[in-house]
Amino acid sequence: MKKITILLFLSLINNVFSQNGKIYLKIPKFKTGAENTYVYEPPTGLVIENNSKANILYAFDTDYSVDISPLKKSEKGYEFTAKVPDSARTILVVISDLQKIADNNNNKGYIVHLKTQNESELGKTLANEIFIRYYAVNVLKLDLDNKPENLVLEYETLFKKYPDLKNDKSYLSYLYNLENVKKTKLKDETIAFATRCVKKNNENSLVTAYHIYENYGMQTDAAKIKKEVLKRYPNGEMQKTMFIQGFMNHPNKSEAYVLESINTLKTKFKDHSKRSLSFFYGNLAQIYLSKKDLEKAKSIEPYLYNPSNTYNDAAWVLSGGSLKAPGKDLDFAATISKRSLDLLEEKKKENFYPEYQSLYNMYADTYAHILYKQGKYKEAFTYQDSLRKIDGLDSNGKECYLAILEKVKSQGEVKEYIENEINSNNVPPAIFLTKLKEIYVAQNLPLDGYEKFKEKADKSNKAARAKNVLETFGNATATDFALKNLDGKEVKLSDYKGKVVVLDFWATWCGPCKASFPKMQELVTQYKDKDVAFLFINTWENKKEDEVLKNVTNYITEKKYDFNVVFDSKSEVVADYKIKGIPTSILIGKKGNILFSGHANGSLGEMIDEELK
Structure with missing residues (x-):
């Protein structure tokens, strides 16, 4: 017991007091299945705004999320509360206000270990700290070492200290990273791990073994385990997965069917997680929007991960997508497109939202497309021109802007815009050159002037494609298969x-x-x-x-x-x-x-x- 106490103390010292600021559990013992209070002591001299919030990341093999919790002033600095799933072992926290990330611990985040009550639990928690890093880098944009070769070394060091972890699912994460390093499948090691999972003989380990056997085409072994799991755990994870797959494949998802499925998920499988429910409610939202029932769609917004995106997607489909394609129900399309923009603005007011600008660019472009097709050219121009000024137009957006520009500006101004785009070494959509040639012909201008712009545009296009290929693949040689x-x-x-x-x-x-x-x-x-x-x-x-x-x-x-x-x-x-x-x-x-x-x-x-x- 003394040894374990020393391990816990050292872990606490390492994770809390080595950092410039501090985040830790207010009551050292973590309460599973309940709301816990955390203390945040900011770095010395850092001013924390009144509207600041804790962004709390948790991740494990079946789920991840970033929850937001407001900071409240306390004796030692600030406090915030959070309830995480029972499977969570660590949380990683950054502090933000409405304008910025206020404190991300020098771009490393604040890690808090939750389950450290004995040596076995501490080992699993430390393994989860390695696992969560992928999400820290890709979701919270932190600067953490996520290179497979280094993760492998960290796992191997951990396995030496906690050898029982080789029977834990974290070992599968280790094998995955090792495969990336060695550039080959580790079939023997993975199947050996599956065998150990079968011996553990609980639901999670059996399901893990099943997926491994399925992946390696061992259908007989997989079928045997599947039969056993479904018999022993009729309301378990495998049955839930089959239920969700059945829902996905259902050819006619009516409102009644989706609502019944949501009820089944909650009652039979006891799954109230937003990640699971959002998928079902997303289908329900599509049904409501297809019926143009905006009020019902609004009523389920709290259950959707990104309702503004749901509205934008539906509006884009109704707009017809491209400028040439005919749209339908354009008035309703405009209403829900504007709703996507309004919800985005609301979210921006709640917390710092780094994705705001890219999403705004996309949603505003959709709205401008619809306004253009409604004949509301001046309003459409207002949105598209604001995007142009911040370089927020992609290729489709530029096509739309050009079409709107023709409606509200002179031919000379259209010509000037196209030529400026080409002179700026931007890659113009194909329609730009077609339109530029039309203007040259209409104004009886020498075509060799047009040809110079075309030559420059072609060079920019080729250079951009070549650069993209090299950045993506490292070299341009296509891999045989x-x-x-x-x-x-x-x-x-x-x-x-x-x-x-x-x-x-x-x-x-x-x-x-x-x-x-x-x-x-x-x-x-x-x-x-x-x-x-x-x-x-x-x-x-x-x-x-x-x-x-x-x-x-x-x-x-x-x-x-x-x-x-x-x-x-x-x-x-x-x-x-x-x-x-x-x-x-x-x-x-x-x-x-x-x-x-x-x-x-x-x-x-x-x-x-x-x-x-």
């Missing part, structure tokens, strides 16, 4: 050596992927008899391979797409090509070099033509 197609035949990238190749990454659950397919079909048809090949790489499907094959075959057949679909069942190709989101297209030139990576099928044809010259 071999995947099965719809007919079960192996398709290699190297089979198309000497041709221009387009890789289009997609999934059956991805709405934007499907929305891009009509345009992709046009391109497939356009280049059918030329040295161009299209491979539609299905990935990130999280289902059994035979089920994915059936779903994809039915979808492609139903839509009558002439696509060569291949299956990245193990998500290896999508990882090799550094894909962060889908849809993403990658253009590979005749010499096997990557020329472009991104989502721009509107200009894909031009890039293909350029390479075919």
